[in-house]
Amino acid sequence: MTDQPTAPPDADRLTVLFMPESAHGPTNQCIGLGKVLLDRGHRVVFAAERSWEGQLAPLGFVEALVDLAAPDPDAGDEAAGQFWIDFINETAPEFRKPTVEQLGAFIQPTYRALIDGAQYCEPQLRQIIAEHRPDVVVEDNVVSFPALVTSGAPYVRIVSCNPLEVRGPDVPPVFSGYPAGDRSGWDAFLAEFDRTHADTWASFNAWVQAQGAPPLPARDFVHTSPVANLYVYPEELDYVAARPLDATWHRMDSSVRELDEDCSLPERFRDRPADSALIYLSLGSLGGADISLLQRLVDLLATTRHRVIVSMGPRADEIRLADNMDGAAIVPQTRIIPQVDLVITHGGNNTTTEALHFGKPMVVLPLFWDQYDNAQRVHETGYGRRLSTYGFADHELLDAVEDLLGDADLRGRAARTGEAIRARDGLRRGALVIEQVGLDHRAGRG
Structure with missing residues (x-):
């Protein structure tokens, strides 16, 4: 793939569906990529959580929103990502604990909440996919949504968290904050992760397969794409020397969206x-x-x-x-x-x-x-x-x-x-990877 391919002709106009996690970080990351694709003539659909209603359409995107839980009839309008703001408020005392103690007190309940959302919105996602018939689906989340993996369109995974989320024996365990040069606590941390997460992982893995998706990788709650995976991290901070990645992985050194308003200092x-x-x-x-x-x-x-x-x-x-x-x-x-x-x-x-x-x-x-x-x-x-x-x-x-x-x-x-x-222009690099996946699929090359 060339660094700057020409924009596709109308016949190759793609429909790209993004499914970001509801917090601002992943959603803004997908907005940045989506804007590049939109400017290149493609149609971009956001299967975002419903609290983003009205914020994506003005940017040119199609809003195909989902509920991650049954709507509360007594609730008023919520801020975008309000579910996670409330969740963080309730669990903030756990952040004072060492990271190994947070595994059971915060990380596992967070996975559980994300899984509940994925399971609740699965029928909604299937309807959205059937309606919009995307040429490529893109997920930026830490749990899988089987409807995305089984849609018939190629699936692209984005890791917009620290890339230790992509595990390896020679890098510190994700969520630990442990030094790369000191392995002394790694095994104990992983053992505690397994102790606190094994049952949650096993039940989610069984449900994922019951929806027709492949098994999940060990310890992971999200599928890796066999076609293309993106991650956002500068080369200067990256772990590739210690944990090499295969050719499906593409680093976006940064993903700075181009939608922020101008700002003059006082x-x-x-x-x-x-x-x-x-x-x-x-x-x-x-x-x-x-x-x-x-x-x-x-x-x-x-x-x-x-x-x-x-x-x-x-x-x-x-x-x-x-x-x-x-x-x-x-x-x-x-x-x-x-x-x-x-x-x-x-x-x-x-x-x-x-x-x-x-x-x-x-x-x-x-x-x-x-x-x-x-x-x-x-x-x-x-x-x-x-x-x-x-x-x-x-x-x-x-x-x-x-x-x-x-x-x-x-x-x-x-x-x-x-x-x-x-x-290195990571934002466009990522968008062009997504575009090429869709074009290859359209042409029968992938």
Whole structure:
């Protein structure tokens, strides 16, 4: 496949169906890919969760929405991804535990909730596929939806979490946050994963096969595509040397969507003193629901000479910003990050890859899921500092900020890395892989 094939003629106009997980990260990832495909003349259908209603059609996509649970007749309009905001709020105390203890307390219940959603919406997905007859189906989730695998169209898997989700004997276990250079805890972590997840996996595997799909791989809750798999991670952070991947896998070094609105900094930020840096603080659309943690970070950064842009999250009206700050519930992140000197993040895959895409060092405070793996990888590859999210001392955060801002070698290295990542144009690479899969299928080549 060439890097920049010409747009297909009308006769080759594809229908591409995306099924993203309902949180903002995976959905925005699919929106970015879908926009490239839309611009190339294809029809793009989103089988997204229903709380995204009205947000996708204005972008040019077809909304074919699904419910992941029986609608609550007493509920009002929900924010996009509200189910997971509520879920995170309820389980936030578990994030203070070591990752091995989170396996039973958080990871397994999360898988269970995702499985319940997949099982509930299976008949809806089959109807959507029958109606829209996609030429290729694309899933960005961590559990399988058998209707996608058995649709008759080629199935493409996206891994928009840390790529340790693709397991291997010589890389740390996913969700552990363990160092790549220290194997001492790996076996015990995997044993605990098996203890806490074996029954859930076995019952889901049986249900998946009962729907006509192939068996699931051991320990995995999602099918790998025999045709094409995409994952989002910069080459500079990747694990390929330790865990080689076969030819079906395609790395998108970044996936920076091109839909964010322009953003101008407040006047007082543009004219700040020479010794005042600009910092972006975000705990993500879900992590921002932990307002006690976010407020602590805000209060600490208020003691510095720097200016701070804060993504305040779903409970923005409860956050008190200081005079050296500006923010909103949702900010145009991909417009903000290029303008800042440092990113303080929870380590979600979108923010991690976007920060490196724009060449910015990071302070990473992981909360859940793959954020520990991203935090550890940023730390051990030298692009930032991992801190204990609930255990850091005030001076540790402030020292990390000053150390990273003052490290000219690191800032230069990060900037050069960002230039290289942007040149590799991962978003279009991923979209062209999806397009080629559909064209090959249409032509009988796959």
